[in-house]
Amino acid sequence: MNIDDPTGSFSPDAVNLSLLQQRAFNLRWAEVDTDVIPLTAADPDFPVATEILEAINAHVADGILGYGPTRGMLGFREAVSKRMEERQVPSSPDQILATDGAASALWAACRAVLGPGDEAITFDPVDFLLPHCSEQAGATVVRCPLERGSGAIAQDVLEQKISDRTRAILICNPQNPTGRVLRVEELQRIARLAVDNDLVIISDEIWADIVLGDIQMTSIASLSDEVAQRTITVSGFSKTYGLAGLRIGFIHSGSGELADRVLEASGAPRTIFGASVLSQVAAEAALSRCDGWRDGFIEHLKRMSRFAAPRLDALDGFCCPQPEGTYLLFPDIVETGMDANDLAAEILEQARVAVVPGDERWFGPGAKGHLRISFATSEAILDEAITRIERWNRNR
Numbered sequence: 001m002n003i004d005d006p007t008g009s010f011s012p013d014a015v016n017l018s019l020l021q022q023r024a025f026n027l028r029w030a031e032v033d034t035d036v037i038p039l040t041a042a043d044p045d046f047p048v049a050t051e052i053l054e055a056i057n058a059h060v061a062d063g064i065l066g067y068g069p070t071r072g073m074l075g076f077r078e079a080v081s082k083r084m085e086e087r088q089v090p091s092s093p094d095q096i097l098a099t100d101g102a103a104s105a106l107w108a109a110c111r112a113v114l115g116p117g118d119e120a121i122t123f124d125p126v127d128f129l130l131p132h133c134s135e136q137a138g139a140t141v142v143r144c145p146l147e148r149g150s151g152a153i154a155q156d157v158l159e160q161k162i163s164d165r166t167r168a169i170l171i172c173n174p175q176n177p178t179g180r181v182l183r184v185e186e187l188q189r190i191a192r193l194a195v196d197n198d199l200v201i202i203s204d205e206i207w208a209d210i211v212l213g214d215i216q217m218t219s220i221a222s223l224s225d226e227v228a229q230r231t232i233t234v235s236g237f238s239k240t241y242g243l244a245g246l247r248i249g250f251i252h253s254g255s256g257e258l259a260d261r262v263l264e265a266s267g268a269p270r271t272i273f274g275a276s277v278l279s280q281v282a283a284e285a286a287l288s289r290c291d292g293w294r295d296g297f298i299e300h301l302k303r304m305s306r307f308a309a310p311r312l313d314a315l316d317g318f319c320c321p322q323p324e325g326t327y328l329l330f331p332d333i334v335e336t337g338m339d340a341n342d343l344a345a346e347i348l349e350q351a352r353v354a355v356v357p358g359d360e361r362w363f364g365p366g367a368k369g370h371l372r373i374s375f376a377t378s379e380a381i382l383d384e385a386i387t388r389i390e391r392w393n394r395n396r
């Protein structure tokens with residue numbers, strides 16, 4: 001028995017490949033050839049915690065599945081609010097809005113505070129959703145490059161991106177795809193700029209639980225009341241609890257005014273969008289009853305990161321640091337002399353492993369020369385995938 005995983009939730013046997021081949025989409029098992037291992041979209045291969053299934057089953061068994069409250073069910077909003085308070089963010093259930101995923105939360109947050117003629121600053125590289133949702137709201141995206149290698153925000157570069165048109169700064173913490181956990185000093189710098197220039201901060205914290213190293217994750221809204229009041233925090237349940245298919249997330253607005261604007265922009269008051277009640281029941285169970293499962297998952301991910309990163313780092317032309325957070329490896333492959341798209345295609349064809357190329361369309365120009373590799377799977381599958389990549393690398 002593995003002492004970190006007494007229930008076997010993250011053992012090789014827990015992964016049901018034939019079911020994943022029917023149900024795991026978005027570049028994963030159901031969308032690749034059967035001999036390919038997809039380390040692509042960040043979606044765990046493990047079944048969800050049994051407490052979540054019990055909660056869904058109990059709610060269905062009652063037989064009432066009508067409309068829920070506009071802002072979300074009270075139990076869901078209370079559980080989210082408690083979690084925000086645990087992260088030192090002042091919170092009450094009135095500040096929470098249930099959304100159908102973190103992506104939808106970002107979309108509503110951007111529509112609430114951005115419009116044509118506005119500029120939104122975000123970092124480069126970063127997950128495509130942050131710039132995409134800003135553009136969907138009509139704003140122009142201004143990208144602040146992160147330091148290659150460390151993913152840090154270099155001195156002065158952010159300050160230079162502020163103009164009279166800047167309305168918001170969007171951050172992702174921990175950062176997809178670099179795996180960096182933002183330092184308190186970086187958050188303070190962002191917060192100071194936001195206060196001095198009257199900007200809204202939109203903080204995507206969907207990866208907040210997945211912290212693998214010694215750097216603690218700090219929610220930017222926890223820095224002070226003044227910062228909280230101008231911050232919209234978005235998050236979801238896809239990464240920690242494997243609930244991507246339930247499309248469930250939330251928005252925490254730091255002020256009543258932001259909460260009203262976000263609600264209006266979300267489409268929920270007119271029932272156009274909104275979170276399914278069953279998904280809220282599942283998410284509430286995740287927050288209130290699954291800490292043990294979550295901690296076991298994080299322990300597993302720490303082991304997988306230590307297992308996989310050095311082996312990728314040892315490949316010719318690869319430089320692969322351990323991520324501080326997320327379950328994403330982001331090796332720099334510039335020294336291979338190949339373009340990331342061509343390299344990913346070669347690994348797919350010859351090693352039969354699918355990875356995400358550091359392509360502008362996914363992560364911005366700063367991702368050039370990288371691959372992104374998700375390791376939220378069993379040790380056996382990860383070992384097989386890396387062994388195949390090592391063999392391909394030796395035979396090149």
Ligand SMILES: Cc1ncc(COP(=O)(O)O)c(C=O)c1O
Nearest residue numbers: 101102103127176206236238249
């Ligand atoms: C930073 C970030 N935000 C949002 C999302 C989307 O989350 P959801 O599935 O809840 O819409 C992802 C998923 O990869 C992500 O990495």
